[in-house]
Amino acid sequence: MAEAGHIWDRELVLVTGKGGVGKTSVTAALAKAAHRSGRRVLVGEVTPDTSTVSTLLGLFGQPRPAHEDPIELAPNLYGVRITPTIGHKLFLKAALKIGLLVDTAMRSAALTRFLLAAPAFPEIGTFYQLVTLLRQKRYDHLILDLPATGHAIGLISLPKTVLRVLPAGLIGDAIKEGLEVLTNPKRTAAVLVTLPESLPVTESLELCDAMRHHQVAVRSMILNRMPSEPFSPLELQALDHHLAHRPGDRLLLGTKELRRLERALEARDLFRERVPPEVERVEVPALEVRSQSAVVDHLADALAAVRIGGAP
DSSP states (O other): OOOOGGGGGEEEEEESSSSTTTTHHHHHHHHHHHHHHHEEEEEEESSSSSSSHHHHHHHTTTTSSSSOOOOEEEEEEEEEEEHHHHHHHHHHHHHOHHHHHHHHTTTTTHHHHHHHHHHHHHHHHHHHHHHHHHHHOOOSEEEOOSSSHHHHHHHHHHHHHHHOOSSSSHHHHHHHHHHHHHOOOEEOOOOOEEEESHHHHHHHHHHHHHHHHOOEEEEEEEEEEEEESOOOOHHHHHHHHHHTSTHHHHHHHTTHHHHHHHHHHHHHHHHHHOTTTTSEEEEEEEEEEOOOHHHHHHHHHHHHHSSSSOOO
Protein backbone atom coordinates (compact mmCIF):
# COMPACT_ATOMS: atom_id res chain seq x y z
CA MET A 1 0.00 0.00 0.00
CA ALA A 2 1.26 3.44 -0.88
CA GLU A 3 2.14 5.93 1.80
CA ALA A 4 -1.11 7.53 2.99
CA GLY A 5 -2.03 11.00 1.81
CA HIS A 6 -5.31 12.76 1.40
CA ILE A 7 -6.77 13.60 -1.98
CA TRP A 8 -7.70 16.96 -0.48
CA ASP A 9 -4.13 18.15 -1.08
CA ARG A 10 -4.85 18.24 -4.82
CA GLU A 11 -6.19 21.23 -6.70
CA LEU A 12 -7.82 19.20 -9.50
CA VAL A 13 -9.60 15.88 -8.90
CA LEU A 14 -10.71 13.93 -11.98
CA VAL A 15 -13.39 11.28 -11.51
CA THR A 16 -14.05 8.83 -14.31
CA GLY A 17 -14.92 5.25 -15.15
CA LYS A 18 -17.17 3.15 -17.34
CA GLY A 19 -20.72 4.44 -17.72
CA GLY A 20 -23.12 3.28 -15.01
CA VAL A 21 -20.55 2.61 -12.29
CA GLY A 22 -21.63 5.54 -10.10
CA LYS A 23 -18.92 8.08 -10.97
CA THR A 24 -21.36 11.01 -10.83
CA SER A 25 -22.49 10.00 -7.33
CA VAL A 26 -18.85 9.62 -6.29
CA THR A 27 -18.04 13.07 -7.72
CA ALA A 28 -20.89 14.62 -5.73
CA ALA A 29 -19.85 12.71 -2.61
CA LEU A 30 -16.22 13.85 -2.89
CA ALA A 31 -17.41 17.44 -3.30
CA LYS A 32 -19.63 17.15 -0.22
CA ALA A 33 -16.87 15.55 1.82
CA ALA A 34 -14.39 18.29 0.87
CA HIS A 35 -16.97 21.00 1.54
CA ARG A 36 -17.82 19.58 4.97
CA SER A 37 -14.13 19.74 5.86
CA GLY A 38 -14.19 23.50 5.33
CA ARG A 39 -12.79 23.68 1.81
CA ARG A 40 -13.95 26.01 -0.95
CA VAL A 41 -15.07 23.61 -3.67
CA LEU A 42 -16.11 23.82 -7.30
CA VAL A 43 -17.79 20.66 -8.59
CA GLY A 44 -18.00 20.39 -12.37
CA GLU A 45 -19.49 18.22 -15.06
CA VAL A 46 -17.98 17.80 -18.53
CA THR A 47 -20.87 17.63 -20.98
CA PRO A 48 -21.36 18.20 -24.74
CA ASP A 49 -23.77 21.09 -24.17
CA THR A 50 -26.03 22.76 -21.62
CA SER A 51 -29.35 21.83 -23.21
CA THR A 52 -29.69 18.63 -21.18
CA VAL A 53 -30.47 18.19 -17.50
CA SER A 54 -27.38 18.02 -15.32
CA THR A 55 -27.45 14.82 -13.28
CA LEU A 56 -24.52 15.98 -11.16
CA LEU A 57 -25.80 19.46 -10.32
CA GLY A 58 -29.28 18.01 -9.91
CA LEU A 59 -27.93 16.23 -6.83
CA PHE A 60 -27.40 19.72 -5.39
CA GLY A 61 -30.82 21.02 -6.46
CA GLN A 62 -29.66 22.72 -9.69
CA PRO A 63 -30.47 20.37 -12.60
CA ARG A 64 -30.70 23.28 -15.07
CA PRO A 65 -28.34 26.07 -13.98
CA ALA A 66 -29.30 29.37 -15.58
CA HIS A 67 -25.74 30.68 -15.97
CA GLU A 68 -22.59 29.53 -17.71
CA ASP A 69 -20.43 30.81 -14.86
CA PRO A 70 -20.13 28.79 -11.63
CA ILE A 71 -23.27 29.02 -9.51
CA GLU A 72 -23.44 28.89 -5.73
CA LEU A 73 -24.88 25.62 -4.43
CA ALA A 74 -24.14 26.40 -0.77
CA PRO A 75 -21.73 28.73 1.01
CA ASN A 76 -18.24 27.90 -0.37
CA LEU A 77 -19.67 25.20 -2.67
CA TYR A 78 -20.15 25.98 -6.36
CA GLY A 79 -21.19 24.07 -9.45
CA VAL A 80 -20.40 24.48 -13.14
CA ARG A 81 -20.95 22.76 -16.47
CA ILE A 82 -17.91 22.52 -18.73
CA THR A 83 -18.77 22.44 -22.43
CA PRO A 84 -17.05 23.05 -25.78
CA THR A 85 -19.26 26.05 -26.55
CA ILE A 86 -18.52 27.86 -23.30
CA GLY A 87 -14.81 27.24 -23.85
CA HIS A 88 -14.99 28.58 -27.41
CA LYS A 89 -16.75 31.69 -26.15
CA LEU A 90 -14.08 32.27 -23.50
CA PHE A 91 -11.35 31.90 -26.13
CA LEU A 92 -13.04 34.35 -28.49
CA LYS A 93 -13.49 36.80 -25.61
CA ALA A 94 -9.76 36.62 -24.90
CA ALA A 95 -8.89 36.97 -28.59
CA LEU A 96 -11.38 39.64 -29.68
CA LYS A 97 -11.52 41.62 -26.41
CA ILE A 98 -14.92 43.10 -27.34
CA GLY A 99 -17.97 41.33 -25.95
CA LEU A 100 -20.23 42.42 -28.82
CA LEU A 101 -17.94 40.77 -31.35
CA VAL A 102 -17.92 37.57 -29.30
CA ASP A 103 -21.71 37.46 -29.08
CA THR A 104 -21.99 38.09 -32.83
CA ALA A 105 -19.46 35.37 -33.61
CA MET A 106 -21.17 32.81 -31.38
CA ARG A 107 -24.51 33.52 -33.05
CA SER A 108 -23.04 32.45 -36.37
CA ALA A 109 -24.46 29.01 -37.12
CA ALA A 110 -21.64 28.29 -39.59
CA LEU A 111 -18.94 29.12 -37.03
CA THR A 112 -20.68 27.08 -34.33
CA ARG A 113 -20.97 24.06 -36.62
CA PHE A 114 -17.30 24.37 -37.53
CA LEU A 115 -16.13 24.66 -33.92
CA LEU A 116 -18.13 21.59 -32.89
CA ALA A 117 -17.33 19.49 -35.97
CA ALA A 118 -13.66 20.25 -36.65
CA PRO A 119 -11.33 17.54 -35.31
CA ALA A 120 -10.33 18.17 -31.67
CA PHE A 121 -12.05 21.60 -31.57
CA PRO A 122 -14.79 20.48 -29.13
CA GLU A 123 -12.13 19.07 -26.80
CA ILE A 124 -10.07 22.25 -27.15
CA GLY A 125 -13.10 24.28 -26.06
CA THR A 126 -13.66 22.01 -23.07
CA PHE A 127 -10.00 22.16 -22.11
CA TYR A 128 -9.87 25.96 -22.50
CA GLN A 129 -12.77 26.42 -20.08
CA LEU A 130 -11.10 24.07 -17.59
CA VAL A 131 -7.86 26.06 -17.75
CA THR A 132 -9.77 29.32 -17.36
CA LEU A 133 -11.37 28.03 -14.15
CA LEU A 134 -7.99 26.88 -12.81
CA ARG A 135 -6.46 30.27 -13.57
CA GLN A 136 -8.99 32.01 -11.36
CA LYS A 137 -7.52 30.43 -8.20
CA ARG A 138 -10.87 30.86 -6.45
CA TYR A 139 -11.26 27.32 -5.15
CA ASP A 140 -9.33 24.86 -3.02
CA HIS A 141 -10.55 22.05 -5.27
CA LEU A 142 -12.09 21.60 -8.68
CA ILE A 143 -13.69 18.14 -8.57
CA LEU A 144 -14.59 17.12 -12.09
CA ASP A 145 -16.98 14.45 -13.36
CA LEU A 146 -15.33 13.38 -16.62
CA PRO A 147 -17.16 11.57 -19.41
CA ALA A 148 -17.03 7.79 -19.58
CA THR A 149 -13.76 5.98 -20.25
CA GLY A 150 -13.09 6.62 -23.96
CA HIS A 151 -13.97 10.32 -23.92
CA ALA A 152 -11.95 10.84 -20.75
CA ILE A 153 -8.82 9.47 -22.43
CA GLY A 154 -9.52 11.66 -25.47
CA LEU A 155 -9.61 14.76 -23.28
CA ILE A 156 -6.49 13.80 -21.32
CA SER A 157 -4.48 12.94 -24.45
CA LEU A 158 -5.51 16.20 -26.15
CA PRO A 159 -2.79 18.57 -24.85
CA LYS A 160 0.23 16.86 -26.43
CA THR A 161 -1.65 16.38 -29.69
CA VAL A 162 -2.64 20.04 -29.92
CA LEU A 163 0.78 21.35 -28.91
CA ARG A 164 2.33 19.64 -31.92
CA VAL A 165 0.12 21.80 -34.14
CA LEU A 166 -0.35 24.96 -32.02
CA PRO A 167 2.73 25.33 -29.81
CA ALA A 168 2.11 29.03 -29.09
CA GLY A 169 -0.63 31.68 -28.99
CA LEU A 170 -3.72 31.80 -26.80
CA ILE A 171 -4.60 28.16 -27.36
CA GLY A 172 -1.04 26.86 -27.15
CA ASP A 173 -0.34 28.77 -23.95
CA ALA A 174 -3.57 27.54 -22.34
CA ILE A 175 -2.87 23.95 -23.40
CA LYS A 176 0.66 24.11 -21.96
CA GLU A 177 -0.70 25.49 -18.71
CA GLY A 178 -3.36 22.80 -18.50
CA LEU A 179 -0.86 20.07 -19.32
CA GLU A 180 1.39 21.25 -16.49
CA VAL A 181 -1.52 20.92 -14.05
CA LEU A 182 -2.67 17.52 -15.38
CA THR A 183 0.77 15.96 -15.20
CA ASN A 184 1.74 17.41 -11.82
CA PRO A 185 0.90 14.78 -9.16
CA LYS A 186 0.97 17.45 -6.47
CA ARG A 187 -1.83 19.34 -8.21
CA THR A 188 -3.94 16.65 -9.87
CA ALA A 189 -5.36 13.31 -8.73
CA ALA A 190 -7.49 10.93 -10.75
CA VAL A 191 -10.11 8.73 -9.10
CA LEU A 192 -11.39 5.74 -11.09
CA VAL A 193 -14.73 4.18 -10.19
CA THR A 194 -15.69 0.61 -11.03
CA LEU A 195 -18.13 -2.14 -10.04
CA PRO A 196 -17.53 -5.65 -8.61
CA GLU A 197 -17.85 -7.31 -12.01
CA SER A 198 -15.02 -8.71 -14.11
CA LEU A 199 -15.50 -6.54 -17.21
CA PRO A 200 -15.76 -3.16 -15.42
CA VAL A 201 -12.74 -4.01 -13.23
CA THR A 202 -10.70 -5.07 -16.28
CA GLU A 203 -11.66 -1.89 -18.17
CA SER A 204 -10.77 0.23 -15.14
CA LEU A 205 -7.35 -1.39 -14.94
CA GLU A 206 -6.82 -0.60 -18.63
CA LEU A 207 -7.98 2.98 -18.03
CA CYS A 208 -5.53 3.26 -15.14
CA ASP A 209 -2.69 2.19 -17.43
CA ALA A 210 -3.78 4.65 -20.13
CA MET A 211 -3.98 7.59 -17.73
CA ARG A 212 -0.59 6.80 -16.28
CA HIS A 213 0.77 6.55 -19.84
CA HIS A 214 -0.36 10.15 -20.29
CA GLN A 215 1.35 11.02 -16.99
CA VAL A 216 -1.87 11.66 -15.09
CA ALA A 217 -1.51 10.37 -11.53
CA VAL A 218 -4.19 7.83 -10.61
CA ARG A 219 -4.42 8.11 -6.84
CA SER A 220 -7.42 5.94 -6.09
CA MET A 221 -9.63 3.23 -7.53
CA ILE A 222 -13.04 2.81 -5.95
CA LEU A 223 -14.86 -0.52 -6.08
CA ASN A 224 -18.43 0.70 -5.78
CA ARG A 225 -21.56 -1.20 -4.64
CA MET A 226 -19.78 -4.24 -3.23
CA PRO A 227 -22.45 -6.65 -1.91
CA SER A 228 -22.21 -7.84 1.68
CA GLU A 229 -20.95 -11.34 2.42
CA PRO A 230 -23.56 -13.30 4.44
CA PHE A 231 -21.54 -16.53 4.30
CA SER A 232 -18.10 -17.56 5.49
CA PRO A 233 -15.76 -19.23 2.93
CA LEU A 234 -16.58 -22.63 4.41
CA GLU A 235 -20.32 -21.97 4.16
CA LEU A 236 -19.93 -20.89 0.53
CA GLN A 237 -17.99 -24.07 -0.19
CA ALA A 238 -20.74 -26.18 1.42
CA LEU A 239 -23.44 -24.37 -0.59
CA ASP A 240 -21.54 -24.91 -3.83
CA HIS A 241 -21.21 -28.61 -3.04
CA HIS A 242 -24.92 -28.85 -2.23
CA LEU A 243 -26.00 -27.06 -5.42
CA ALA A 244 -23.66 -29.13 -7.56
CA HIS A 245 -25.54 -32.28 -6.50
CA ARG A 246 -29.07 -30.98 -7.11
CA PRO A 247 -30.96 -31.56 -10.36
CA GLY A 248 -30.72 -28.55 -12.65
CA ASP A 249 -34.47 -27.88 -12.58
CA ARG A 250 -34.67 -27.73 -8.77
CA LEU A 251 -32.74 -24.59 -7.92
CA LEU A 252 -32.91 -23.20 -4.44
CA LEU A 253 -34.48 -19.80 -3.88
CA GLY A 254 -31.65 -17.28 -3.91
CA THR A 255 -29.30 -19.26 -6.17
CA LYS A 256 -29.03 -16.40 -8.66
CA GLU A 257 -28.07 -14.01 -5.87
CA LEU A 258 -25.50 -16.50 -4.64
CA ARG A 259 -23.93 -16.72 -8.09
CA ARG A 260 -23.96 -12.92 -8.31
CA LEU A 261 -22.14 -12.74 -4.99
CA GLU A 262 -19.56 -15.26 -6.19
CA ARG A 263 -18.92 -13.19 -9.33
CA ALA A 264 -18.58 -10.07 -7.19
CA LEU A 265 -16.06 -11.80 -4.93
CA GLU A 266 -14.05 -12.94 -7.95
CA ALA A 267 -14.06 -9.38 -9.32
CA ARG A 268 -13.01 -8.06 -5.91
CA ASP A 269 -10.10 -10.51 -5.86
CA LEU A 270 -9.06 -9.25 -9.31
CA PHE A 271 -9.36 -5.67 -8.07
CA ARG A 272 -7.20 -6.37 -5.01
CA GLU A 273 -4.58 -8.28 -6.98
CA ARG A 274 -4.22 -6.08 -10.05
CA VAL A 275 -4.58 -2.50 -8.84
CA PRO A 276 -1.02 -1.07 -8.75
CA PRO A 277 0.43 -0.84 -5.22
CA GLU A 278 0.87 2.95 -5.44
CA VAL A 279 -2.87 3.38 -6.12
CA GLU A 280 -5.11 3.38 -3.07
CA ARG A 281 -7.89 0.78 -3.19
CA VAL A 282 -11.24 1.82 -1.72
CA GLU A 283 -14.17 -0.61 -1.41
CA VAL A 284 -17.59 0.92 -0.91
CA PRO A 285 -20.41 -1.44 0.15
CA ALA A 286 -23.75 -1.55 -1.61
CA LEU A 287 -26.10 0.77 0.27
CA GLU A 288 -29.62 -0.21 1.27
CA VAL A 289 -31.10 3.19 0.42
CA ARG A 290 -33.18 4.23 -2.56
CA SER A 291 -32.86 8.01 -2.59
CA GLN A 292 -29.98 9.25 -4.75
CA SER A 293 -29.29 12.10 -2.34
CA ALA A 294 -29.10 9.60 0.53
CA VAL A 295 -26.64 7.51 -1.49
CA VAL A 296 -24.45 10.58 -2.01
CA ASP A 297 -24.56 11.45 1.70
CA HIS A 298 -23.56 7.89 2.66
CA LEU A 299 -20.77 7.93 0.08
CA ALA A 300 -19.54 11.29 1.37
CA ASP A 301 -19.31 9.85 4.88
CA ALA A 302 -17.45 6.78 3.61
CA LEU A 303 -15.01 8.69 1.40
CA ALA A 304 -14.28 11.30 4.07
CA ALA A 305 -13.17 8.55 6.43
CA VAL A 306 -10.62 6.94 4.12
CA ARG A 307 -7.32 8.14 2.75
CA ILE A 308 -7.78 8.38 -1.00
CA GLY A 309 -4.47 8.57 -2.76
CA GLY A 310 -0.85 7.95 -1.95
CA ALA A 311 1.76 10.63 -1.54
CA PRO A 312 3.41 11.49 -4.86
